[in-house]
Amino acid sequence: MDKQVIDPEGxxxxxLDTYGLSGKWEAETKWEIALGAxxxxxxxxxxxxxxxxxxxxxxGLDPIVISELTAEELVPLIYSxxxxxxxxxxxxxxxxxxxxxxxxxxxILHDYPDEEGLRKRLLQFxxxxxxxxxxxxxxxxxxxxxxxxNYARKLFTGFGLAExxxxxxxxxxxEERTQLSLEEWQDFRGQxxxxxxxxxxxxxxxxHELFEGYVVQ
DNA sequence: GGCCAGGACACCA
DNA sequence: TGGTGTCATGGC
Numbered sequence: 001m002d003k004q005v006i007d008p009e010g011x012x013x014x015x016l017d018t019y020g021l022s023g024k025w026e027a028e029t030k031w032e033i034a035l036g037a038x039x040x041x042x043x044x045x046x047x048x049x050x051x052x053x054x055x056x057x058x059x060g061l062d063p064i065v066i067s068e069l070t071a072e073e074l075v076p077l078i079y080s081x082x083x084x085x086x087x088x089x090x091x092x093x094x095x096x097x098x099x100x101x102x103x104x105x106x107x108i109l110h111d112y113p114d115e116e117g118l119r120k121r122l123l124q125f126x127x128x129x130x131x132x133x134x135x136x137x138x139x140x141x142x143x144x145x146x147x148x149x150n151y152a153r154k155l156f157t158g159f160g161l162a163e164x165x166x167x168x169x170x171x172x173x174x175e176e177r178t179q180l181s182l183e184e185w186q187d188f189r190g191q192x193x194x195x196x197x198x199x200x201x202x203x204x205x206x207x208h209e210l211f212e213g214y215v216v217q
Numbered sequence: 218g219g220c221c222a223g224g225a226c227a228c229c230a
Numbered sequence: 231t232g233g234t235g236t237c238a239t240g241g242c
Contacts (some may be wrong), residue, residue, distance in 0.1 A: 081239070128226065
């Protein structure tokens, strides 16, 4: 039984056709998305939501109000999503940085016109690594990038792609072979999360039926 | 009661 | 460059 060869964009279409779920990030503002991206690190979305709710009760998720809190004042608000020491510091640093640009991401894009330069700047924050940097580029700065997180690597590993073993290798592989609109890139990320949470669960990538008929090249 | 979740980082060889 | 310990809460 020969497997059908598909490219990374084909994987996106396959997820859409197979499961038909929405990949949209449910958030009111980009501030909420950034907070979610920081707080969810190595934590469940459930615990993240508890923190965001508490932050919302105190600050209204207003970036100006948040930027006036110290890292110490942030700790009890984000306690339930774990790693409160490092995450509170990161949130503090992030909103101070945004404040220095009058909370205007377009002003940041003006200073960092190329995606690589902005990505390097994001990686300078302690607490922002490859995955969070790409999430910020994708949802805050509207850059067409691929987030090669653990679920993405499991997904592409399941399709037999050797590059999926390494974050940057998979990111480059997918980006070089895929032409999507910004909204589709954002949806792609959401589709992969849905796949990981809802369909992969505890299964290893090779145990999922989706992988039986296809290989990615 | 151990294990892990939508990571990142410091330290080590 | 690659492997390992650490940070921490909440749900199962």
